[in-house]
Amino acid sequence: MTAGLIVCVAALVVATAAGLTWRQRNGRMRPVAAGQATAGGTGARQVTAGRAVTGTRRSRRTTGAEPAGRSTGAGLSTGAGPDLTVAELGGPLGSRATLLQFSSAFCAPCGATRRVLAEVAGMTDGVAHLEIDAESHLELVRRLDVRRTPTVFVLGPDGRIAHRASGQPRKADVIAALGEVT
DSSP: OHHHHHHHHHHHHHHHHHHHHHHHHTTOOEEOOTTOSSSSOOOOOOOOOOEEEETTEEEEOOOOSOOTTSOOOSSSOOSSSOSSOHHHHTSOOOSSEEEEEEEOTTOSHHHHHHHHHHHHHHHSTTEEEEEEEGGGOHHHHHHTTOOSSSEEEEEOTTSOEEEEEESOOOHHHHHHHHHHHO
């Protein structure tokens, strides 16, 4: 009886610690160092671009394979060229920064995240907001190590990933991340 009670209490403590850790990290913008944009995954760079949202305008675009001249090495930060291209994203990069959101149809916080990012993009010159349907772009999801929706990336003007957040980020955190990029 006592051993069962000890195991139950230990499980409760571990679950509480895991929950508090998850809650603290949820939606927190964190910087991405060079070479850490992916979890080390490799793969072809043929991507079909998805639903793009710039401000409040939505469009559907599809592209073919990546141009033959581009390297397909492991990871994103190879030091040669931008990390993500307009063809991969399905919309234009912002002249100062781009807020890239991965969403899915069943994601409840994705709508609130969309509104926050669109508001920040609307009040900041040169910042674009693009939204990609994660379910339709699994290769890009794997390459960027997107494990849940919403996942938000802050890209520099050249498409390099500067910050990322898993979960719904706070508006202040997004603005602070933009301040570090631009």
